[in-house]
Amino acid sequence: MQLSPLRFRLLVISLLVVSFLGALDNTVVSTAIATVAGQLGALEHMSWIVVGYTLASTALLPVLGKLGDRIGPRAVFLASVAVFILSSVACGFANGIVWLIVARVVQGMSSAGLQLMSQTIIAETTTPRQRPKYLSIIGAAFPVAILIGPVLGGIITDYWGWPWVFWINAPVGIVAFVLAIIAVPHIQPGRSGRFDLAGAVALTVGLVALVLAVTGIGDRSQTVATVVAFAVAVVALAAFFVIELRVAEPLVSLAHFRDRTVATGTAISAIVGIGLFSITSYLPTYFQMAYRTTATVSGLVPIATVFGMLVSNLATGWLVSRTGHYRVYPLVGTTLGAVGLGAMALLPVGAPLWAPTIAMAVVGLGTGAFMSLIVAVVQSAVPRTETGSITASVNLVRQVGATVATALIGGIIGAGVVALAPGGLDPATLTPAAVHAQSPEVQQEIAQVYQGIFVPIFVALAATYVVGVVASILLPNSRLSDDPGPLRDAATESIAA
Incomplete structure (x- = not known):
């Protein structure tokens, strides 16, 4: 229009x-x-x-x-x-x-x-x-x-x-x-x-139950409720998929995911939530504990991450609109994300703060390179009559991925601190201020504990970006068209195929 x-x-x-x-x-x-x-x-x-x-x-x-x-x-x-x-x-x-x-x-x-x-x-x-x-x-x-x-x-x-x-x-x-x-x-x-009212009800129940279930992970007082919520989520989501395969006008058209652009693009979109949004809120605590920084200083790393994301998001959007070529950006972006998080896992305790700041800025730069771009790519792969539905699907996997991964990481951190905290310290009251009041030896021990907990988390998130690299390789090497209709340049698509 x-x-x-x-x-x-x-x-x-x-x-x-x-x-x-x-x-x-x-x-x-x-x-x-x-x-x-x-x-x-x-x-x-x-x-x-x-x-x-x-x-x-x-x-x-x-x-x-x-x-x-x-x-x-x-x-x-x-x-x-x-x-x-x-x-x-x-x-x-x-x-x-x-x-x-x-x-x-x-x-x-x-x-x-x-x-x-x-x-x-x-x-x-x-x-x-x-x-x-x-x-x-x-x-x-x-x-x-x-x-x-x-x-x-x-x-x-x-x-x-x-x-x-x-x-x-x-x-x-x-x-x-x-x-x-x-x-x-x-x-x-x-x-x-x-x-599709039945599909809407089933999906809503399934998503609500799933979010409640992952939110309760790590809280022993909520074990029964968490198990019940997971069971409800499995049943409701299974019912949703059955409904979507049978109704004439499904809420989420599963047939679209047979298209390679939609399938790989949706997987790449999920990386944003799982690989970056999930860890961002825990970074200040990690640096206050493992690097023994103040609360103010610990906020510098997330700021560098988000600033990198902002810059590359705007830059790649402008570049792709100039040329129409997009495949290189998610490929480079997911690679940068994997490298940055891999570097975070390799940094030793006591490394200067500029090192993780640069590493996470690289993750931000990589993620921003495909954060908004991949939405445009997936939108271009379906008829305009279904733009709203496919845009919702891309955002849904990103948001659910972020919610689930955030809850899992929080549960891992909580369980790890309880299991590994030095004797004489109450894990439930182990705040940064309380840690900084301890002797240098105890502070070093707690730093090692947090380092040991976060290293496998960084490795797992780096592996998530590696999955994104594979998905980016599988993404068709097409060119976004100037035609306002549905969407890819037929010549380049046939070459890619």
Whole structure:
């Protein structure tokens, strides 16, 4: 769909603001969680402020993707923005933890539509060759939010009060909503027929149960509940696959995964969640314990990682839109990710901090090289009538991969510290401050413990990127087309085959 230059610029600005709003919300709130839960008198339920949001945003992705194909992405996008604004206001007015959790669930449901429909609308208003450039601009919202979100959340909480962590979304969201009404065009729906309600229910139940199960890993008091949740997840997801093979209009078309571009591209997308997003939140603790840095200094490594991701994300989007050739970037990117994490595993205790900073910056550079690009590549491999569904699938595997891997890594770290902590120290109270108060000998011993725990984690994550290298080799060596229709250059595709 061709738009005037002015309207297209307004469209990109609107989508960027909305994507940034959704990405920023979680990072800003993370800083204020303890304050919010404490003032509401419910510290024991603190984790549900995040878990409820994550569950809802994950489970709704395929449903919203299909709705975008059925009724048009504009309607789903505007509804998501409106609900996000209203639920943000409701979060700020919460006078109890139940109210807040319910409002966060609704907020999470709407946030799934913000990023998903932004990517879908870009796909509908650009050619396959143009998409990487504009998807990289939209995708830049996430690393920028990681960089400034925690600081912004702390400032708002300290000086304005925690309700403003949520209320700040309203004025920004209203501006974005008005811009969206003006700039987002009506896109003709491409699908008809009965909505796959049975598939939606089965997938939602399966995903919710899976996230709950992996969240409970490592908590011995939740062993029975975790096993039950895993069992429910297996049954529900098995039912979902059976349903999708039988219905006329499946929620997720499994037939698309017979296409090599879709199959390998989706696998590469999962690397972003499994290989990088899962470890980022644990890096500050690792450096405070193993390298004995302060909390402030320990944040430099994640910042370097995210900055590398931001730079390469924008650079590769621009380069691919200029040439149309894309295969080299995920291949180089996954290789850099494997090398960087392999270097992290080889670094000895006591290495200067610049060494892991460079190593993780390399991981960030590698990941950013295909983070947004691979979405454009997979979108270009299916008919436009199914853009929303396939975009949802790519985002779903990334988000589920990040959730599952994060929970597994947290469980491994927790179990390892309990098993290996020096005698006389309570693992449950082994904070960085407590460790730094110990003798140099004990600090060195604890550093060795954390090094021993994290080395196999880094090796496993490096192996994940190696799988990405293989998938990138198998990715067809095609060229993104300037044709706005479905999508690859037929000549290069036949050569690649």
